[in-house]
Structures are given as C-alpha cells and as structure tokens.
Amino acid sequence: MTTDKYAGKRFDIHKEKDIDTAVLETISFEYPGTGTEVVYETDEFTFVCPWTGLPDFARLTIRYIPSKLLVELKSLKYYLTSYRNVGILQEHAINRILNDLVRLLKPVSMTIEAEYKERGGIRTKAAVSYREHQ
Secondary structure (H helix, E strand, O other), rough: OOOOOOOOOOOOOOOOOHHOOOOOOOOEEEOOOOOOOOOEEEEEEEEEOOOOEEEEEEEEEEEEEOEEEOHHHHEEEEEEEOOOEEOOHHHHHHHHEEEEEEEOOOOHHHEEEEEEOOEEEOOOEEEEEEEEOO
C-alpha cells in the first residue's frame, strides 16, 4: 500500500508584513548630479513559495543612480534576509524591493533584477525599473 506521506506537508510561511523595512537606513550621498551608478549583487537572496513553502533562490542585482541618499549596506543585508521565510511570488519580490527602496532613497533611477535558480525545469529572470519624473 502506498500513501502520499507528503500530502498536506507545508513549512512555516511568513506573510509579506514580516518583511522588515524598519531596519533600512540611509547615508548621505555627497556627489548628487554626477550620474554615479551604484550596483549591489548577491547570490544569497531567498524566500519561499507562498503555496508550498519550498525555497526560491536568486542572484539579485540592485542598480541605481542616487539622488541624495545611499542605502547603508548592513541594513540592506538585514532587509533582504527578512525575506527568508516570506511566502511571495518571484515577480512580486522584485517589485516589493523596488517599491521599498524607491520610497527610502528617492533615487534618480533604479533597476532590480533577479535570476532565479531552476525549479521544475524552468529558470526565471525578472526585472523592474523606476525613473524619477523630470
């Protein structure tokens, strides 16, 4: 007799409200108007599928032209780590990051890109951009 011992198996899945935006901090950017491009990359961005609780892993790239503020890197690491157990779709994660960082930094422009590890034979890439209104 075979039984599906995995039926109904789920892991603890946190809600989007558990993403810690309060941890984000800024520092002054002393060269506004120079067109300086700042790029942060990590291979360690992870969150979980909102339906199964199984992990998604991505190479995340944050690219922006600051106006007057930079994100403090330690705070960015803690912010990104707060996604670890959050159930969120791949396409929603990058939009959420963009919205949170644009609200914080008010940059000239910003692009968030993610290259997700293959799952079920499909690899996903997603990108979203913001440009301030002139």
